[in-house]
Amino acid sequence: MSFISTSPPLARALAERNYSEPTPVQNAVLEAAAAGRDLLVSSQTGSGKTVAYGLAIGETLLDGAETLGRAGKPLALIIAPTRELALQVQRELNWLYQQANARVISCVGGMDPRREAALLDEGAHIVVGTPGRLRDHIERGRLDVSALRAVVLDEADEMLDLGFRDDLEFILKTAPEDRRSLLFSATLPKAIIALAKSYQRDALRIEVAGADRGHADIEYKAVRVYPKEAELAVVNLLRFHDAACALVFCNTRNAVRHLEAALLERGFAAVSLSGELGQSERNSALQALRDGRARVCVATDVAARGIDLPGLTLVIHAELPNDPEVMQHRSGRTGRAGRKGTSVLLVPASRRRKAEMLLGAAGVQAVWGGPPTQDEIRALDQERLLQDPLLSGEPGEDDAGMIEALLAGRSANELAAALVRVYRSRLPATEEVGDPGFGRDDRASRAPRSPEDYVRPRDRAGPRFDNADPDAPRKAGPRGETVWFRLNVGRKDGADPRQLLPMLCRRGKITRDEVGAIRIFDRETKVEIDADVAERFASLASAADRDKVVIELVTGDEERRPAKPFAEKAHHTKAPRRDDAPAERGFRKPYEGKGKPFGRENTRETYDPVRRDREPPADAADFPRGGKPFAGKPKHGERDFGGAKPFGAKKAFGEKKPFADKKPFGAKKPFAGKKPRRDDR
Incomplete structure (x- = not known):
């Protein structure tokens, strides 16, 4: 099947871009059974979903016409989870509908809402945006959705994961009931199916089985590294592959900042991409990658979905993702539209089991090995130098004089050495990185097959x-x-x-x-x-x-x-043992009547025969009210009750101290040169 069956203006736009054969998902949406119906499409990332739903809504928007009329109320609404994906969709639909004179605008968070409101007032055929910003424009009356003919939810599973369900339901409830609803997602969890049942009518479910082909375009590698050498391994991997555009993923913003600074310090043309950057900064970073001014992008998972960089051939997972879907979306930034790519996972020994689980759940086979060595990189540098276009180019007329002067004053070895020095000065230095090896077993060369493999x-x-x-x-x-x-x-x-x-x-x-x-x-x-x-x-x-x-x-x-x-070692003791008690944990020397027994409480408890290292309590009659014997002697002048004063014993009610023992009223202690006590004042 070819693109002949699409609308003529869209077919001409595809021909200009050298699109000859549609991808499986594009074929599926162009089938006669899908014409004019709501669609629930599941297809992996990088399979051409943007062009697919652009073609699917083409007949609905054009209705057989060659061009669209004057822009007014939007006819189609495309909802994407992230700013980058929304802006990318806008660019794709701009060239796809260029022949149809369509006006495509974007409404995304981080951009000036007043400028977007002005664009909406001027009119648009297609509006692409993020859920929160689109809902804000609808609530403020800036975006009129009464004329919508089609609503597309791109990466619907990601939007639900990010907590946009309320915004999506609000937009779908506000849109006309007779519009078409197209829902595209990499996976179809229960939440997506429930959403489709609530807001779609007789939807056609399309599942494109393209996983094997997609994985065939991406070569997975698992590189063993020491935990503190992950940064050095990233440097050697970038030098080894020498990709025109590479994407390095980290899990946190701090890790992104640190790794970007390290790469810039070593001479790499690197930019960063994370949620803490403003939209203008993120746009500048992506534009630098597209223009070739930057060759490495260090990013969080904000770049894992929707980012399409044509020259991207290398993805490095500097930190392992949390689940297989994220790993596939990260890796899916390369190997797109039939192009080949490489996805490299850095795996410390402590994360080996997690890496095997991620690869096994994703159904991919990875080639295990160590990081590139300095000798391997030097050998590749030599090959690249010999193939450098500078050596094969023809000299110009203006260069003839300089060439003769160099040949006259320098030998061939000196000139070659100077050329090598100049070539190496443009390259970042390599790092000495070790290979942990992960023992001598061969489990590292295969994916896990059973639960025992995860031990x-x-x-x-x-x-x-x-x-x-x-x-x-x-x-x-x-x-x-x-x-x-x-x-x-x-x-x-x-x-x-x-x-x-x-x-x-x-x-x-x-x-x-x-x-x-x-x-x-x-x-x-x-x-x-x-x-x-x-x-x-x-x-x-x-x-x-x-x-x-x-x-x-x-x-x-x-x-x-x-x-x-x-x-044979003593447990929890500092001094040597003075008895022959067993060395089992918990036993102590028996109480010999001196000092308070360990663990004795001020209650009348019976003797516990299990605690043989404790002395049985004395007769209860000797200790009124559950008291304990006084371990020392009575103080001088203290009244003697025939023993120690019972703990907690109180003076009998009404008992008074004899008057003769009291100090006469008004008597004061003579001042003896010392500061009087507070109670004698």
Whole structure:
């Protein structure tokens, strides 16, 4: 099927853009069964949905005419979730309806609403906008929807996720009942189907099965990185692929700002795109990418939907997305309309399971590997230099004199060296990045097949530290032979396993699974390393580093010294034990009558036979009102009740102190040169 069946002005616009064959979704909406009906279309991103619904509403708007009449009340309303997508849709429909003399305007958040109101007053055939701004114009009477013939909801699932349901329902209720409703979405969740049933009439459901083809246009790669080297891996990936346009995704605005600054500092022509930027700044960033003034865009998921950059061939997930749909929408910015693209996921060891789950849920196979090395990038630089157009171009007449002067005063080697220096000066420097390896199993080369595949390697290997199980010595696990190393920091230096473990992995280029016991002493720390990587670890870790921690091999009798069983160590005590009580946790030395028993309460409780380490209470008659015996001697002059004063005992009601014991009324203590007490005044 070709575009011959569309309206003549639209067919001519497609021919000018070299559109020869329609995509599957465009074929589906042009079928005779879809003519004039409401549509519920599910198609993946990058499949040509914008042109599809532009063609679908063409007959409804033109009604057989070659051109549209004078612009007045809008005939079609296109609703998109984000500003960038709305502006992109406006550009697409502008060239598609150019032959029909259609006037297409946009109403999006972040732009001047007064200017948009002026454009609406002048009249428009098609209005494209975001839900909130369109509702605002309708409520203020600036946008008259009484003449609408078609309403299109683009990326409807995203609009519901962003909380635009109330705005969408308001717009659909306000529009005429006899209009066409076209709903396009990458997925069809229950909320979308419910919305379609409420506001569509006898809708034709179209599901385009183009997932396999879409994934075939995108090559997925999963790159293993150390957590603190993700930024360096992004630099090497950009240098390795040398894409004309690349998109790097982060999860937060702070991460976007940091990575953009790092790339600019290294010499990349980079821009950023996030929700904190104004619309003019976002438009400038996208225009710089289209013009070629910028080659790298660092963005949040605000750019994951609808952004169409023709030269975009590389997408890097600097931080893994939260769900498979977001990953597919990010990756869908490349590999569009039959063009090839590459999507790279940076996967630290702690995020390996999540990456496998994302790839498995999306149904894609990724090629696992390490980040590009400096040697690989240098080899590609050499090939690119030899293919540079500067070497193949013909010299001009004005250059003849300079060429002769250079050849006369310099040798060929000197000229070639100068050319190489000039070429390298234009390139950002590469970074030294390690490959964690993720152990020696082959799970990294395949997608997960069963729930057991999602078990992390460290879950299988048993506890990592000696004190992982307080009731038993450390298990050996499947590591086999190990080698001990000594660090010149200990407990008194503030050594902490949570800080030492990442440092060991970074300096020795090993994974967490290749580190065994970490034993911290007062002045030193001993670490157990897998014997298979011990030699490489020793050579790398011995080099001086910014943390100034010296790592050396333990040799002689101390090598592989067995650990003291954990059960023999005292628990929660500082002083040595003075009795032969068992070492089980919770038992203490029996009470010997000196001091307050541990845990004794001031209540009349019966003796608990289970607590054998406590002394039974004395006879209850000795302690009136549940009191406890006084542990010390009566103070001087204190009345003696035959023992300690009962706790909480009160003076009998009505009992008065004898008058003779009282101080005469009005008597004062003689002043003895000291400041009188407050109660003697």
